[in-house]
Amino acid sequence: METLEAYLHQQQQRVEKALDQWLPALDAYPPGLMDAMRYSVFAGGKRLRPTMMLAAAESVGGDSEPVLPAACALECIHTYSMIHDDLPAMDDDDYRRGKPTNHVIYGEAMAILAGDALLTHAFEILSSLQLAEQFSAEVLLQVSRCLSNAAGSTGMIGGQVVDIISEGQQVDLPVVEYIHRHKTAALIEASTTAGGLLGGGNPEEVEALRTFGHQVGWAFQITDDILDVEGNAETLGKAVGRDAELDKATYPAVLGLEASRQRAQELMQQGIEVLSPFGDRAEHLRQIAVYIVSRDI
Amino acid sequence: METLEAYLHQQQQRVEKALDQWLPALDAYPPGLMDAMRYSVFAGGKRLRPTMMLAAAESVGGDSEPVLPAACALECIHTYSMIHDDLPAMDDDDYRRGKPTNHVIYGEAMAILAGDALLTHAFEILSSLQLAEQFSAEVLLQVSRCLSNAAGSTGMIGGQVVDIISEGQQVDLPVVEYIHRHKTAALIEASTTAGGLLGGGNPEEVEALRTFGHQVGWAFQITDDILDVEGNAETLGKAVGRDAELDKATYPAVLGLEASRQRAQELMQQGIEVLSPFGDRAEHLRQIAVYIVSRDI
Numbered sequence: 324m325e326t327l328e329a330y331l332h333q334q335q336q337r338v339e340k341a342l343d344q345w346l347p348a349l350d351a352y353p354p355g356l357m358d359a360m361r362y363s364v365f366a367g368g369k370r371l372r373p374t375m376m377l378a379a380a381e382s383v384g385g386d387s388e389p390v391l392p393a394a395c396a397l398e399c400i401h402t403y404s405m406i407h408d409d410l411p412a413m414d415d416d417d418y419r420r421g422k423p424t425n426h427v428i429y430g431e432a433m434a435i436l437a438g439d440a441l442l443t444h445a446f447e448i449l450s451s452l453q454l455a456e457q458f459s460a461e462v463l464l465q466v467s468r469c470l471s472n473a474a475g476s477t478g479m480i481g482g483q484v485v486d487i488i489s490e491g492q493q494v495d496l497p498v499v500e501y502i503h504r505h506k507t508a509a510l511i512e513a514s515t516t517a518g519g520l521l522g523g524g525n526p527e528e529v530e531a532l533r534t535f536g537h538q539v540g541w542a543f544q545i546t547d548d549i550l551d552v553e554g555n556a557e558t559l560g561k562a563v564g565r566d567a568e569l570d571k572a573t574y575p576a577v578l579g580l581e582a583s584r585q586r587a588q589e590l591m592q593q594g595i596e597v598l599s600p601f602g603d604r605a606e607h608l609r610q611i612a613v614y615i616v617s618r619d620i
Numbered sequence: 621m622e623t624l625e626a627y628l629h630q631q632q633q634r635v636e637k638a639l640d641q642w643l644p645a646l647d648a649y650p651p652g653l654m655d656a657m658r659y660s661v662f663a664g665g666k667r668l669r670p671t672m673m674l675a676a677a678e679s680v681g682g683d684s685e686p687v688l689p690a691a692c693a694l695e696c697i698h699t700y701s702m703i704h705d706d707l708p709a710m711d712d713d714d715y716r717r718g719k720p721t722n723h724v725i726y727g728e729a730m731a732i733l734a735g736d737a738l739l740t741h742a743f744e745i746l747s748s749l750q751l752a753e754q755f756s757a758e759v760l761l762q763v764s765r766c767l768s769n770a771a772g773s774t775g776m777i778g779g780q781v782v783d784i785i786s787e788g789q790q791v792d793l794p795v796v797e798y799i800h801r802h803k804t805a806a807l808i809e810a811s812t813t814a815g816g817l818l819g820g821g822n823p824e825e826v827e828a829l830r831t832f833g834h835q836v837g838w839a840f841q842i843t844d845d846i847l848d849v850e851g852n853a854e855t856l857g858k859a860v861g862r863d864a865e866l867d868k869a870t871y872p873a874v875l876g877l878e879a880s881r882q883r884a885q886e887l888m889q890q891g892i893e894v895l896s897p898f899g900d901r902a903e904h905l906r907q908i909a910v911y912i913v914s915r916d917i
Contacts, residue, residue, distance in 0.1 A: 347773050352798075356773055356781045407736060412728035431709035432784050435732065439704060439739065440773040446743045447772050450765035460757035467764060468747035475744050476644050476653055476737040484653045487729050501649075 327610045334374040339365070341391040342398060345448055359429040359437035360444070364402050367420040367560070369620075371543075372511060373398050375611060376518035379532050382598070382605040385522025389457040393466055393521055396445040397514055400474050403441035404483070404510075406434055413487065414569065421560030445470065458521060466517045473513035482506025489572040499572045503544040504537070511540025515608070531597045538594035539612045545587040546616050548573040549580060558620050587616045624907045631671040636662070638688040639695060642745055656726040656734035657741070661699050664717040664857070666917075668840075668908065669808060670695050673815035675904040676829050679895070682819025686754040690763055690818055693742040694811055697771050700738035701807075703731055705780065711866065718857030742767065755818060763814045770810035779803030786869040796869045800841040801834070808837025812905070828894045835891035836909045842884040843913050845870040846877060855917050884913045 325333075342364055347357045373394030377387040409416040409424040410431060417427050426434035448454065449467045472478055482505025489498055515536030519529040550559060551566045552575050566573045574583040591612050598605040622630075639661055644654045670691035674684040706713040706721040707728060714724050723731035745751065746764045755763075769775055779802025786795055812833030816826040847856060848863045849872050863870045871880040888909050895902040 351774065353778050353781045353785070355785060356778060360773065403736075407732055410732065412732060432707075433781070435704055435707065435709060436777055436781055436784075439700075439736075440777045442736065442739055443768055443772040443777065446764060446768040450761050450768055452765075455761060460761045463761055464747050464752060464757045467743060468749075471740055471743040471747055475740040476657065477648065480733055480737045480740065481650050481653065484650045484730070484733055487733075488650070488652060 327614055330607060330610070331369065331371075331374065331614075334377060335370045337391070338370040338373040338377075338394055338398065342395050345392055345395040346399075346444070355429065355433060356437060356440060359425060359433045360440055362428060363406050363425045363437065364398065364441070366422045370398065371611065371615070372401055372514045375511065375536065375608065376514040376521075378605075378607040378611065379515040379518025379536075380522030382532070382601050382608055383519050383522040383524030383528045384604060385518075385524070387518075387522070390518060390521045392448050392451070392454055393517055394514075396448040397470065397510070397517070399441040399445040399448070400470065400479075401510060403438040403445075404474075404479060406438040406441070408483065410434060413483075414565070416561070416565070418561050442474070462520055465520050469513050469516050469520065473509040478505055478509040478513075479507075482509065486572065491570040492572070494572040494577070496577055499574055499577050500541075502572055503541050503574070507544035507547070508537050508540030511543060512536035528601070531600070534597045535594045535608065535612070538590045538597075539615055542587040542590040542594070542612075543615045545574045545583050545590070546618065548575055549583055549587070550619070552580060554619065560620075591616045624911055627904060627907070628666065628668075628671065628911075631674060632667045634674075634688070635667040635670040635691055635695065639692050642689055642692040643696075643741070652726065652730060653734060653737060656722060656730045657737055659725060660703050660722045660734065661695065661738070663719045667695065668912070669698055669811045672808065672833065672905065672908060673811040673818075675902075675908065676812040676815025676833075677819030679829070679898050679902040679905055680816050680819040680821030680825045681901060682815075682821070684815075684819070687815060687818045689745050689748070689751055690814055691811075693745040694767065694807070694814070696738040696742040696745070697767065697776075698807060700735040700742075701771075701776060701780070703735040703738070707731060710784065711862070713858070713862070715858050739771070759817055762817050766810050766813050766817065770806040775802055775806040776804075779806065783869065788867040789869070791869040791874070793874055796871055796874050797838075799869055800838050800871070804841035804844070805834050805837030808840060809833035825898070828897070831894045832891045832905065832909075835887045835894075836912055839884040839887040839891070839909075840912045842871045842880055842887070843915065845872050846880055846884070847916070849877060851916065857917075888913045 346361055349357050349361060351357050376394045376397060377390055380387045380390045406425045408414050409419060410426055416424055425437060449463060454463055482502050486502045486506055512533055515532040516529060519532035551563055554563050556563045594612050595609050643658055646654050646658060648654050673691045673694060674687055677684045677687045703722045705711050707723055713721055722734060746760060751760055779799050783799045783803055809830055812829040813826060816829035848860055851860050853860045891909050892906050
């Protein structure tokens with residue numbers, strides 16, 4: 324098997340090629356909007372969520388090629404959430420992945436609309452005629468349900484709301500856990516769940532992939548919080564210490580760094596355990612899980 | 621037949637009851653978000669778009685009762701677009717329908733997130749298990765395609781972008797028409813198209829309902845522009861003269877009031893003509909079309 328690094332790079336390129344095909348063309352009308360949408364989608368990123376969707380489809384014996392458009396839909400949702408999170412009224416971040424954020428380049432109005440357009444585009448992709456040729460309407464509807472629930476008011480947006488209203492508040496572990504499980508884990512859980520559905524997994528397999536995605540997604544956010552404390556701004560391509568600056572509810576702030584590291588490891592192990600019935604086909608998912616808690620970027 | 625006024629009032633109440641059922645409960649977690657979502661959804665409004673969806677379903681001989689959730693999804697999209705349009709970075713409006721706008725009450729961050737949540741919720745409704753019990757997955761996927769395309773970068777958001785970048789510019793008729801057809805007509809067209817699909821209309825009927833919705837939706841925006849010039853602020857529940865203040869690209873600004881009125885009438889007539897094969901079943905749609913260009917609110 325190739326190294327994980329080579330695999331991730333290969334999948335990243337595959338996803339980016341698909342994104343280029345599945346986003347509105349740069350010269351489409353109206354001017355500015357398509358630029359703004361594409362700017363943030365192509366502002367870098369490891370494409371971990373789409374890669375996990377593809378790997379999940381393969382883990383149940385499916386072909387990942389027809390899953391690419393749905394992986395792009397997921398990346399559209401992820402990108403929209405970052406554009407809106409970075410807005411002055413929200414986290415007010417000027418840089419992400421070493422580049423100016425969307426509103427810094429295109430202005431607030433366009434950044435809001437580009438985010439709205441990316442979120443909508445996800446559902447345009449999932450309901451497109453091209454996908455309907457590859458998958459049954461039932462499966463596509465299940466995937467739409469999975470992604471919209473993960474992204475909605477009781478999913479990612481719910482987590483973001485609690486994140487924002489908890490700034491500067493004395494919060495306890497359950498609140499931090501709510502934030503992590505909703506703001507971040509929900510969408511990663513949706514990646515692996517949708518991958519399982521589109522790969523043709525049976526209900527038990529899809530359920531295992533859901534649990535895996537949730538635990539690993541949670542571990543991902545804890546690791547993000549840790550990196551915000553002890554990461555390298557240059558490597559990360561964004562300011563560190565922003566959580567402390569905004570007095571955010573984080574794992575390290577509540578539990579300390581060492582306990583946070585242990586918690587991320589535990590969650591990662593729990594995720595890997597549920598994949599034992601999958602055998603070798605889930606090897607990429609396992610490697611990604613290990614990578615997620617050990618990364619420095 | 622009851623008067624149009626009584627019919628519209630009855631449908632408005634029916635839609636509002638359904639919205640109450642289909643929106644997240646007010647006491648759901650997280651606090652604030654559900655309030656903010658519900659505040660704007662229940663801040664009044666004639667519910668014309670959902671009513672047109674229900675009337676379109678009936679015009680092809682369908683039962684409108686099972687169409688109510690999809691009508692709520694459409695109203696969620698419409699409401700989200702108003703919340704985001706009113707933001708300080710966009711049109712910066714403090715009042716709508718006589719009430720303070722979302723960000724005035726809940727702050728900008730929550731208003732952005734409540735809008736995002738309502739847009740997402742529309743697709744949660746359309747892919748929900750409850751709807752899947754009433755309609756085939758194929759039809760629901762078609763409706764999802766119809767609504768997402770109408771709301772997306774080449775639909776409503778595209779129109780909104782051109783509206784914003786045209787402020788203070790010298791614009792010609794094609795630009796104003798692009799704005800109207802995308803910012804407003806697209807979603808009204810989606811209402812009648814989706815109603816036709818969910819009501820079980822054949823492709824010709826659905827196509828006729830699409831044309832009807834587009835022409836009448838366009839006439840709706842021209843009428844809105846006219847009301848912004850000569851309407852009564854108290855009756856409208858919002859400031860008038862805002863278009864001129866923001867130097868917006870409008871029909872009256874380009875063509876003058878009289879020619880604008882004529883254009884709205886023509887479009888309304890064109891819409892009504894395509895409904896002739898529908899006979900009496902389309903009577904409500906015809907009445908709504910006439911109402912749209914003659915309203916003073």
